Amino acid sequence: MPSERFPRLLAGVHVIAAREGTLLTTRTGHYRGPAELHPLLHRISPLLDGRTAESALLAMVPEPRRLAVGRCLDYLEYSGALRREERPRPEDLPDQLLAVADLADPADATPYERCAALLAAAASVSAPADWLPLLDSSLRQLSVRAELSAAPDVLVRIGGTAVALPSDGGRLVEPTGPVERAVIAAAVAAEAVGRFLGRPARPLPAAGALPGLDRSGPRTSADAPLLEAWPTSDQLQALLLDPSTLLPTGQLACERPAAIRPIEADAGPGVPEWLLAVLRCVHVPLRWESGDLAHSGGWAHRGLASARGLYPIELYLVTDTGAWYVEPGELRLLPVSHPASEGSGPAGLGTRFTLVLTARETKVSYRYQRYATRLCLQEAGLALAAIGDAARTTGVEVGEVVELAERGRSGFWGELLDLGPDERPVGRVTLDPFMRFGSRSAIDRHLDLVRRRHSGHRVFNALGADRLGRLGSLPAELAATPDGTLKSYLVVHRPCLDDAGGRWEPGCYRVAEKGLMLVRAGLAPTEQLQRGQDAMGWLAPDYAAASATVIVAAPIGEATADLRRLHAATAAAARVAHRVLLVTAAAGAAGRIHNSMRGDVTAAVTGDARIAALFQLIVGCPGPDGTISVGLG
């Protein structure tokens, strides 16, 4: 008789119900399983916890279904989604560590020992004094205790594995500021833990090449397409109703431009504290993600959501004495022109503060070609909303203006800001700091909430998520922001609770003057979303595993009349999307913007064929996903 086994679903398994079967993505590849696998897996996944014996699990299944469930386990094991462990999972292993251990070679010995050994080990950390607290705090967030000592080079050793950052590798000698240091320290800590847990080593980024902060590439991608300056109404309709037609079919060979506008200039005046407080919420990396899905071994996420973290929106500060590029991360002001003080030394900061937002198109088009138009407008809207939100919390009077000016150095802004040939103004925020400075605790609370916002890759696939979803104050927030032109919907995928004690059953609800009105009860809208998306194959979200989807739409004619109208409508929708992201974070869930919704799917789900979705956000509570997020600063 074979010994008892304890089946455990591995982290990072993505399952979706597609038209002709179940699509399964695991560490070992893509698999197409039978259609019955998806519903069955959703039913039994809470029991695939590594604690329930296989015999006990099968005993819970009615006799006629046992064979099918046994085969399902065999298939999941074969496809690398499940391990049959020889002993039950110990109680004291943090889920997050286990998820990271799962990313190691699945053929290796059980990961329980690795995690237990990690918890028992103390890391020894030697580094320059200004690195020590950062490394210590990053490791502590990963459940690792550290013994610290000062040294010229960075070295983190846990048991037999070590991660070193030699000073002669250019990493410590570059002009590395406190934010860059914090990001690299987080990456080093995550890498040390990953290696200890058996994950293959990955290269560490140098300060100048940090994902999201790199300034090593060219200012503009020379071979990336420039977008039509003024697309026709038909082109805009395609952009909204069938975006896949504009996406490149294969990998493009365009050069990737630098993430940060590379400027050879010494920093200008210091940024005043009230403005730093605002910019920290928008323009600074707040988390380090080092999962399997993160790009090039890691990803520095800013407070602002950006598709694939390409961050096309640049910020400039313009006052009555000058104009400066606001460098993301360290938030240095780099002079771009000195109208008031030319030839008389560096300008002071002056008064009358305006932040000008530009979109550097090739940062997105090098990868997404003409589809970049949509992403740039969406991100401009999100940035306007996020800056405005943070500024109001800081007690600053704000005026947000959506605009579209010419590209490059032509035009007023182009000359003043020395814009690149692929860069055009997309908006402006005027800030009046002289009203009152908000309370420190309100600002800190806001930054903390922004830090908690994350898109959670696995929100697409929250296998084993709670049966009841958490919506927090989302329904109330949506109801409080009806808009004359926009049409917003909440599609509930599983029974959910809100903050006010309300229970939301599956169905599609429209945001109306009087609150949320039921359009259609039941799971039909969820199924329509799911079916509409499975054309995306392995990348599609699994709506059945999420709590809800928010759709913010506008009448097609209005939104696609011309680019300016689309920009204004997108920015209005972005204000709602931004609130949804923060409210979701406050509820302890994740909200992920994704654009894959086609016009016919929007029409089927909402029952209104005259609208186009400007934003779509999936909300859910993904389980531990094998990525490590490290708080910064």
Ligand SMILES: Cc1cc2nc3c(=O)[nH]c(=O)nc-3n(C[C@H](O)[C@H](O)[C@H](O)COP(=O)(O)O)c2cc1C
């Ligand atoms: C405008 C916009 C469009 C996006 N579109 C998609 C999408 O179509 N599919 C997807 O999987 N994620 C999409 N995302 C999600 C981003 O890729 C996600 O925000 C990114 O992983 C950054 O993570 P963060 O939001 O946690 O910082 C989009 C995000 C934004 C801001």
